[in-house]
Amino acid sequence: MNFRFLAGTALALAAAAFLPTALADEGHSHDAAPAAPAAAALPRFALESGAFELVGVRQGHELTLYLDRHADNQPVNDARIALRIGEKDFVAEPHGEGTYEAELDEATAEATGELPLLARLSVGDTRDELHGEWHIEAADGHGHDADATPAWRHLLPWGATALVVLLAAAAWLLRRRPAHGAAA
The missing domain is CATH 2.60.40 (Immunoglobulin-like)
Structure with a gap:
């Protein structure tokens, strides 16, 4: 494996991880819509x-x-x-x-x-x-947010960052390894 391949892969994975959350705005997410809180209904x-x-x-x-x-x-x-x-x-x-x-x-x-x-x-x-x-019914006062972001979306940037760091470390280790067929 060469460094350019690993760097390109890392860049593609980072883009795939970050772009959907960066570009999706209200009404364009492909997640199921969150349920409206019961208190939102008019009497x-x-x-x-x-x-x-x-x-x-x-x-x-x-x-x-x-x-x-x-x-x-x-x-x-x-x-x-x-x-x-x-x-x-x-x-x-x-x-x-x-x-x-x-x-x-x-x-x-x-x-x-x-x-x-x-x-x-x-x-x-x-x-x-x-x-x-x-x-x-009385309003519940629990502060439910109908536009709440799914929990996994909060972890996605951290997971993508960890993946990029792992791929960069693997690329660095592969570059330090001696080439096959080199004299000992």
Whole structure:
């Protein structure tokens, strides 16, 4: 083996080890995407009756409601929705096709635990009441990082450096060895 071959091999291995981590940016890694932490999901509920389905999603002080017909999943655009969440009453206003919004007070916007729900719907001549519970989990506060780098990526530069050092040492030892056929 000659020195140029070993040096070229060491350089190629170092490039192969360092370039993928240096060039891969967010969204371009070929690793499986890390799972989002459970606390990242927005609090939501779903209520059903024989005629309607109502889904609510809380984001801060805003509660977005999605109302559709149970039979065919078509959005309901002309409803009046009155909500009772816990002991508080709210009215939802239309905000797009099958979408309604209600502004929550401070206590309801930050509530956790089990909250009783009652939605009173008026759609044309149809009246309906949907009952249920809203289970809202508290944020876990563990500081989970959805963009965390896999542990092996932290060790890759050290492993590549060790490989380059080993190959350089092998090349140095081979150069010091006397050539075959040289006189003793």
